[in-house]
Amino acid sequence: MAIRFLINGKPTQSEAPPATPLLWVIREELGLTGTKFGCGTGLCGACMVHLDGKRAFACQTQIAEIGGKAVTTIEGLSADSSHPVQKAWLAERVPQCGYCQSGQIMSAVDLLKSNPKPTRAEIVEHMSTNICRCGSYPRIVRAIERVAREA
Amino acid sequence: MTIAIRNSDISRRTFMVGAAGLTFAVASGVRVDSAAAARSGDVTMSPWVTISTDDTVAIMSPAAEMGQGSLTSLPLILAEELDADWAKVRVVVAPPNDELYKNPSFGYMYTAGSNAVTSYFKPLRLFGAQVRKVLLANAASHWNVPVAELTTGPNVVIHAASGRRLSYGEIAAFADIPAKAPEVAESELKRPDTFRLIGHDVVRVELPSKINGTAQYAIDVQVPGMLYGAVLRAPVEGAAPDKIDDTKAKAQADVVQIVPLPYGVGVIAKTPWAAFDAKDALKVAWTRTGKAWGFSSEKALPEFAAAARDLTQPAKVWGKAGDAVAAMQTAANVVEAEYRNDLVYHAQMEPLNAVASVSEKGDACEVWCGVQSKTIAVTVAANALKILPEKVTYHDMLLGGGFGRRGHRDEEYVHDAVVLSNAVKKPVKTMWTREDDVHNGRFNPLSAHYLRAGFDASGKLIAFHHRKACDEVTAFQDPVRYERQKGRDGIAYNGVDAPYYEIPNRLGEGVPRESGLRTSSLRGIAHLTNIFAIESFMDELARKRGVDPAEFRRELVKSNPRAVAIIDKVAGMADWRRKRDGSALGFTYMNYSGTQIALAAEVVLDRKTGALRVPNVWTALDPGITVQPDNIAAQTESSIVYGLGFALFERITIDDGAVEQSGFYDYQVPRMRDIPEMHIEVVATDNHPTGVGQMATPLVGPAIANAVAELTGVRLRQTPMTPERVKKALG
Numbered sequence: 001m002a003i004r005f006l007i008n009g010k011p012t013q014s015e016a017p018p019a020t021p022l023l024w025v026i027r028e029e030l031g032l033t034g035t036k037f038g039c040g041t042g043l044c045g046a047c048m049v050h051l052d053g054k055r056a057f058a059c060q061t062q063i064a065e066i067g068g069k070a071v072t073t074i075e076g077l078s079a080d081s082s083h084p085v086q087k088a089w090l091a092e093r094v095p096q097c098g099y100c101q102s103g104q105i106m107s108a109v110d111l112l113k114s115n116p117k118p119t120r121a122e123i124v125e126h127m128s129t130n131i132c133r134c135g136s137y138p139r140i141v142r143a144i145e146r147v148a149r150e151a
Numbered sequence: 152m153t154i155a156i157r158n159s160d161i162s163r164r165t166f167m168v169g170a171a172g173l174t175f176a177v178a179s180g181v182r183v184d185s186a187a188a189a190r191s192g193d194v195t196m197s198p199w200v201t202i203s204t205d206d207t208v209a210i211m212s213p214a215a216e217m218g219q220g221s222l223t224s225l226p227l228i229l230a231e232e233l234d235a236d237w238a239k240v241r242v243v244v245a246p247p248n249d250e251l252y253k254n255p256s257f258g259y260m261y262t263a264g265s266n267a268v269t270s271y272f273k274p275l276r277l278f279g280a281q282v283r284k285v286l287l288a289n290a291a292s293h294w295n296v297p298v299a300e301l302t303t304g305p306n307v308v309i310h311a312a313s314g315r316r317l318s319y320g321e322i323a324a325f326a327d328i329p330a331k332a333p334e335v336a337e338s339e340l341k342r343p344d345t346f347r348l349i350g351h352d353v354v355r356v357e358l359p360s361k362i363n364g365t366a367q368y369a370i371d372v373q374v375p376g377m378l379y380g381a382v383l384r385a386p387v388e389g390a391a392p393d394k395i396d397d398t399k400a401k402a403q404a405d406v407v408q409i410v411p412l413p414y415g416v417g418v419i420a421k422t423p424w425a426a427f428d429a430k431d432a433l434k435v436a437w438t439r440t441g442k443a444w445g446f447s448s449e450k451a452l453p454e455f456a457a458a459a460r461d462l463t464q465p466a467k468v469w470g471k472a473g474d475a476v477a478a479m480q481t482a483a484n485v486v487e488a489e490y491r492n493d494l495v496y497h498a499q500m501e502p503l504n505a506v507a508s509v510s511e512k513g514d515a516c517e518v519w520c521g522v523q524s525k526t527i528a529v530t531v532a533a534n535a536l537k538i539l540p541e542k543v544t545y546h547d548m549l550l551g552g553g554f555g556r557r558g559h560r561d562e563e564y565v566h567d568a569v570v571l572s573n574a575v576k577k578p579v580k581t582m583w584t585r586e587d588d589v590h591n592g593r594f595n596p597l598s599a600h601y602l603r604a605g606f607d608a609s610g611k612l613i614a615f616h617h618r619k620a621c622d623e624v625t626a627f628q629d630p631v632r633y634e635r636q637k638g639r640d641g642i643a644y645n646g647v648d649a650p651y652y653e654i655p656n657r658l659g660e661g662v663p664r665e666s667g668l669r670t671s672s673l674r675g676i677a678h679l680t681n682i683f684a685i686e687s688f689m690d691e692l693a694r695k696r697g698v699d700p701a702e703f704r705r706e707l708v709k710s711n712p713r714a715v716a717i718i719d720k721v722a723g724m725a726d727w728r729r730k731r732d733g734s735a736l737g738f739t740y741m742n743y744s745g746t747q748i749a750l751a752a753e754v755v756l757d758r759k760t761g762a763l764r765v766p767n768v769w770t771a772l773d774p775g776i777t778v779q780p781d782n783i784a785a786q787t788e789s790s791i792v793y794g795l796g797f798a799l800f801e802r803i804t805i806d807d808g809a810v811e812q813s814g815f816y817d818y819q820v821p822r823m824r825d826i827p828e829m830h831i832e833v834v835a836t837d838n839h840p841t842g843v844g845q846m847a848t849p850l851v852g853p854a855i856a857n858a859v860a861e862l863t864g865v866r867l868r869q870t871p872m873t874p875e876r877v878k879k880a881l882g
Contacts, residue, residue: 016424020422028423041816077363090358095358137788137792
């Protein structure tokens with residue numbers, strides 16, 4: 001039976017088996033490849049999306065769980081890279097290989113939504129869910145602080 | 152990835168300068184994008200530069216982009232001498248063509264060793280200057296004035312006397328291109344103080360695509376009718392499937408085909424989840440072929456250490472000065488020490504994968520992959536199908552991290568995709584899971600280091616001897632290069648002889664082990680472990696002599712002003728001589744391929760748990776001319792984080808020849824909560840640019856160990872310096 005949900009505000013559906021990770025439906029069925037496969041175990045955050053506005057590991061979310069819910073991916077954050085977090089990411093020249101950065105941005109947006117002026121310690125705690133093997137961490141901190149400052 | 156100018160206006164005149172023989176060619180109506188340049192039969196020579204009448208300057212970029220920034224920095228070097236307007240430059244990914252685009256140091260298109268800017272710097276400046284000269288000559292004849300009266304500004308030729316200007320695009324509309332490229336003397340190149348682009352940060356060209364999900368990696372490729380592949384590879388290198396029970400795998404929904412391979416079993420399915428599930432359902436008994444069966448890293452390391460220490464064991468001389476062995480005999484005082492390093496995994500964020508589409512007849516193939524050598528990828532695909540390289544269409548993709556993992560001569564994950572696609576003659580995206588990526592990892596080798604130093608009666612360091620026992624790397628990673636280099640394995644031994652330290656008698660040797668494990672270059676390469684040993688040892692020597700460790704090193708590089716300056720710089724930045732309360736600093740220095748770098752780390756120790764915390768790292772590096780300073784700082788931040796993982800957590804163990812770890816649950820890499828405050832200074836000098844991509848990585852481990860020695864008096868001798876090991880060492 002098809003599972004219906006919203007992807008970046010638009011209704012969609014999937015016929016994949018209920019236990020299928022949302023990640024693969026987003027990437028290979030819906031063709032939204034900004035959300036990445038990094039570990040498949042909820043430990044790296046490359047697959048981070050928003051589920052009803054809160055961050056969630058797409059690789060740990062089965063599509064059976066998302067019926068009627070709203071999924072937001074990096075592609076749904078803004079049409080033109082104009083989200084303040086995206087702008088700050090560019091201003092601080094955060095990405096290196098860039099592979100983890102969709103997930104990093106989705107995590108940062110989630111943080112700033114509930115806590116627009118996070119302390120350094122709060123940033124570190126929240127963002128330690130996401131691995132960046134290129135070690136762009138100092139720039140991620142600076143980008144988040146820039147958003148908080150400019151808000 | 153395609154960052155290319157698409158020139159569909161065939162009436163537009165373009166001209167270009169090629170590398171082969173530095174000959175110019177005129178080409179009107181040539182489509183200028185990387186795919187067209189790779190295929191088009193009527194272009195006898197691929198261009199480095201194409202100037203269009205709309206004033207666009209297209210410049211080829213020959214290196215792989217894996218986050219290090221070469222995609223931008225290489226064309227920027229050419230643009231500098233061309234005096235191009237960077238806003239009008241379009242970067243084009245160069246197609247696979249060793250003859251035209253090879254890295255001059257390697258002889259083929261290969262991005263590794265933090266070497267791209269170093270090796271391409273001179274040729275790219277020359278190509279840029281040649282095109283500029285042609286533009287000037289054309290403007291001179293157009294205006295009928297002497298060339299000497301002309302100058303250039305960004306994308307424009309200027310005749311100051313008459314106030315006339317011609318844009319590069321305007322010149323392109325009438326330009327006569329000489330059959331032979333003009334000579335350019337080194338003295339005609341720009342003086343560094345006149346650079347407009349080099350040394351001035353620009354936004355990396357692919358960066359905007361990396362904040363909105365549009366950056367394209369191989370794993371993102373979608374081809375109509377595409378299937379999904381997974382591969383169960385043998386747990387031990389050289390083993391093969393003996394008995395395959397695929398009953399359960401075949402019974403899974405959406406499984407298309409099971410493909411037995413010489414080294415494993417492939418699965419092709421309609422969805423990725425079906426492919427992964429079916430792979431997990433395979434039951435395979437493996438042959439006990441392959442050398443590493445029975446190998447245990449825990450048991451092997453003491454044996455490696457014994458071999459390193461045993462001077463009767465055969466060794467390969469890597470580098471020497473004077474006669475260290477004889478000098479050691481005459482020394483008044485000899486100090487010995489030993490260090491060990493566990494295996495390390497790359498953990499690039501994008502698990503290895505590739506997409507291949509083999510034609511119905513099996514006589515042609517398209518591949519999409521992220522690789523450190525695109526010409527190798529083409530060769531791998533061609534060899535797998537026994538077709539000519541010309542029948543392989545290569546699509547260049549961004550790399551979700553490289554770190555040395557994606558440049559092996561067999562590029563086995565590309566091979567996987569090609570053979571699976573060939574089995575069904577359909578496009579197949581073959582992905583490794585994270586577990587596959589760890590289990591099939593190719594690691595920085597296990598190593599044991601024996602070092603000894605001899606002092607004369609006056610206390611002068613007169614002899615240095617370093618023996619490193621490890622599996623060699625190049626023989627496995629790149630047999631072609633190994634043979635070409637006549638068995639000299641720089642990936643394993645480079646830097647083992649500390650060639651930059653002014654010690655009259657030095658000897659650095661490799662004591663090759665033959666475990667049969669898969670080995671690889673990894674960020675920091677040979678220096679990663681060699682420098683852990685050398686810089687820890689230097690610290691021990693300094694302490695034994697009662698000399699300040701920074702001063703001790705300074706004395707050993709005193710005839711090199713750049714080295715002295717960088718040591719002094721970091722000592723100043725860290726306020727090195729100030730004693731801390733509850734923490735301590737460790738100091739390190741290295742000359743890595745000509746880049747001068749020193750690094751100090753501050754360490755806090757939790758004596759109850761043995762956990763080390765690094766609140767601060769100070770580093771300064773002098774890589775000569777700094778092409779993109781902010782990117783150098785970013786690479787240095789990145790290098791420090793990578794070095795921190797090596798120093799504190801990262802450890803692969805092998806039992807019965809097979810990898811024991813599986814993912815980020817049992818292989819820990821640094822997270823934001825682990826990283827120090829980083830204080831970085833990039834020091835620009837007018838020297839030829841040298842590497843920046845991994846320079847801090849090897850210094851982090853020894854800086855931490857040296858800080859622990861300062862704090863506790865206890866020497867840590869093995870990476871990673873885990874809490875358990877620290878507690879044990881503290882007793």
